[in-house]
Amino acid sequence: MTAPLRALIADDEELARHLVREYLGGHADIDIVGESVNGLDAAKALGELQPDLVFLDIHMPKLSGLEVLELSGRRDGVIFTTAYDQYAQKAFDLHAIDYLLKPFSKTRFDEALARARARLGQALPAIDKLIAHPSAWVERVLIRDREQVHVIAVDKIDYIEAQSDYIAIHSQGRDYLKTQRISDLEAQLDPKNFVRVHRSFIIHLAALQGIERFGSDGHAARMSDGKRVPISRSGYDRLRAAM
Amino acid sequence: MHPILADLRHLLRYVAAWLLIGVALAWGLWQGGLAAPIPALVFALPLCGVFGFVALSSYYLCRSMPIARRTGMLSLTVFGGATLAVALGWLGLGVAWNGAGYALGRGAGLAAMTQPAWVAFFAAGIGLYVVSILGHDVLLAFDSVREAAAREAQARGLARESELQLLRTQIHPHFLFNSLNSISALTSIDPAGAREMTIALAQFFRQTLALADRDRITLGEELALCEHYLAIEKRRLGARLTTDLRIDAATLAALIPPLTLQPLIENAIKHGIHQLDEPGEVRLDALARDAWLHLRLVNPLPARACMEPGQAGLGVGLKNIRERLEALYGERMRFTWQRGETHFEVEITLPLERETDR
Numbered sequence: 247m248t249a250p251l252r253a254l255i256a257d258d259e260e261l262a263r264h265l266v267r268e269y270l271g272g273h274a275d276i277d278i279v280g281e282s283v284n285g286l287d288a289a290k291a292l293g294e295l296q297p298d299l300v301f302l303d304i305h306m307p308k309l310s311g312l313e314v315l316e317l318s319g320r321r322d323g324v325i326f327t328t329a330y331d332q333y334a335q336k337a338f339d340l341h342a343i344d345y346l347l348k349p350f351s352k353t354r355f356d357e358a359l360a361r362a363r364a365r366l367g368q369a370l371p372a373i374d375k376l377i378a379h380p381s382a383w384v385e386r387v388l389i390r391d392r393e394q395v396h397v398i399a400v401d402k403i404d405y406i407e408a409q410s411d412y413i414a415i416h417s418q419g420r421d422y423l424k425t426q427r428i429s430d431l432e433a434q435l436d437p438k439n440f441v442r443v444h445r446s447f448i449i450h451l452a453a454l455q456g457i458e459r460f461g462s463d464g465h466a467a468r469m470s471d472g473k474r475v476p477i478s479r480s481g482y483d484r485l486r487a488a489m
Numbered sequence: 490m491h492p493i494l495a496d497l498r499h500l501l502r503y504v505a506a507w508l509l510i511g512v513a514l515a516w517g518l519w520q521g522g523l524a525a526p527i528p529a530l531v532f533a534l535p536l537c538g539v540f541g542f543v544a545l546s547s548y549y550l551c552r553s554m555p556i557a558r559r560t561g562m563l564s565l566t567v568f569g570g571a572t573l574a575v576a577l578g579w580l581g582l583g584v585a586w587n588g589a590g591y592a593l594g595r596g597a598g599l600a601a602m603t604q605p606a607w608v609a610f611f612a613a614g615i616g617l618y619v620v621s622i623l624g625h626d627v628l629l630a631f632d633s634v635r636e637a638a639a640r641e642a643q644a645r646g647l648a649r650e651s652e653l654q655l656l657r658t659q660i661h662p663h664f665l666f667n668s669l670n671s672i673s674a675l676t677s678i679d680p681a682g683a684r685e686m687t688i689a690l691a692q693f694f695r696q697t698l699a700l701a702d703r704d705r706i707t708l709g710e711e712l713a714l715c716e717h718y719l720a721i722e723k724r725r726l727g728a729r730l731t732t733d734l735r736i737d738a739a740t741l742a743a744l745i746p747p748l749t750l751q752p753l754i755e756n757a758i759k760h761g762i763h764q765l766d767e768p769g770e771v772r773l774d775a776l777a778r779d780a781w782l783h784l785r786l787v788n789p790l791p792a793r794a795c796m797e798p799g800q801a802g803l804g805v806g807l808k809n810i811r812e813r814l815e816a817l818y819g820e821r822m823r824f825t826w827q828r829g830e831t832h833f834e835v836e837i838t839l840p841l842e843r844e845t846d847r
Binding site: 258259260261262264265268283284305307308329330331347348349350 | 663666677678765791
């Protein structure tokens with residue numbers, strides 16, 4: 247006999263969790279190992295409990311379902327649940343990801359469960375695409391710092407600097423390091439507010455104080471914290487276009 | 490431009506009216522034995538034609554001094570002075586034109602004007618100009634009434650439109666589907682609770698539809714709607730949502746536009762309580778002070794950085810409500826909101842109207 251499957255339920259509403267519990271009651275080979283009432287809990291539980299399956303609500307306090315996946319790096323055994331979210335649904339459909347629309351029937355639930363079982367342990371590459379190219383510009387950036395999670399509102403970011411294999415996010419006098427490609431983050435930020443002024447730099451227009459001459463025909467951006475950020479020739483054109 | 494000059498048909502009618510006055514004047518001269526019919530007409534018609542155009546000037550005079558802003562001395566000086574000046578001009582013109590009769594070889598001018606005849610002529614000039622001033626005042630009054638009516642109709646249209654818009658956004662799919670999911674869960678653990686929640690949901694939608702059709706409802710009716718809404722949310726959120734409604738009994742009969750409070754409570758729950766991990770309280774105060782109704786709604790907020798994405802549209806619903814209240818009350822209302830570090834607060838002040846006042 248194989249070991250039972252271990253499942254986590256993440257939903258902020260008690261009745262919604264209860265319904266999943268009830269539907270799972272018919273499956274003797276599934277153990278519910280934990281329940282999470284917000285996104286942060288869910289991300290933590292995913293790391294600590296390493297469940298085989300997770301029922302993940304999209305709208306939760308603290309972190310959304312997608313942010314939970316971004317933070318935990320979890321890519322397999324995910325069954326999304328949502329009541330109504332035009333953007334998320336569009337993105338799911340686009341990447342052919344299965345999801346349960348509340349309220350859902352037992353039949354529909356069993357179907358999604360069967361599909362997830364069949365792919366147990368297989369990462370869904372579509373989730374990467376979902377996270378890298380959200381359907382709307384992101385409004386906050388998540389940074390994992392050992393046990394801590396920093397949530398930075400994008401309007402508090404001054405500029406972003408690419409270093410060897412990570413990026414440094416400068417915000418309110420602090421630096422936060424994150425393993426992410428600068429071009430991936432650039433794709434998530436609203437180009438009306440953020441401009442890639444250099445191969446290694448993205449600046450927030452709100453934190454730009456002025457543009458200075460630098461060298462014979464180069465430019466540098468003077469930021470609100472007094473730092474100078476180099477501007478490349480094509481970066482200068484992009485900056486002019488954005489302003 | 491003067492409305493009469495701007496329209497050819499009006500102008501023709503206006504000139505015809507002055508020619509009739511000219512004929513009347515000529516008839517007076519003939520009856521008074523001062524002139525034969527033909528010279529009397531030659532004397533009176535051109536003068537009246539010219540005076541007709543001069544009289545139009547009173548339109549600008551009346552417009553520059555709206556009736557509401559006229560004070561005794563100033564208006565007497567302005568209107569009296571203008572009338573005197575015009576009448577003197579009229580007299581001068583009359584004397585000069587009559588003198589043209591000499592040029593035509595007539596011994597006594599076009600009409601044999603005596604001194605009393607000239608006094609009467611001068612008085613007629615004053616009278617005609619005063620009539621013109623009064624006529625223009627009436628014209629302007631009609632205009633402003635028409636304008637006010639148009640403005641009101643526009644405001645009404647705007648109010649109705651935003652009401653409909655509100656109603657449409659009212660039936661939030663997110664709220665509806667989550668509630669149905671809760672009912673679905675309740676059917677097996679608490680069938681009576683499932684039924685209660687179904688009824689509260691039905692009541693909420695039914696009342697929303699019924700109330701949205703009316704211009705004003707009592708605060709009591711609005712609160713009944715909110716109670717259904719809160720009953721549903723409490724079922725969904727359990728202990729996470731508590732409420733503290735401090736309603737002054739004197740405010741229950743106060744009239745407010747429908748769906749003023751409910752969307753605010755919905756905002757408070759959606760952007761406040763739902764985003765919080767720990768339990769939160771929505772607090773509503775309703776007070777009647779002097780001739781004003783004060784409403785205040787406070788809800789806790791999650792820390793700024795923990796806001797769920799998509800909160801940028803937060804102000805849209807609030808702006809809609811403000812626009813609606815502005816269209817209905819104009820200057821006689823206040824609607825403010827304030828976002829603190831930990832709390833969000835909305836305050837509304839409306840004139841205190843009761844059913845019996847209407």
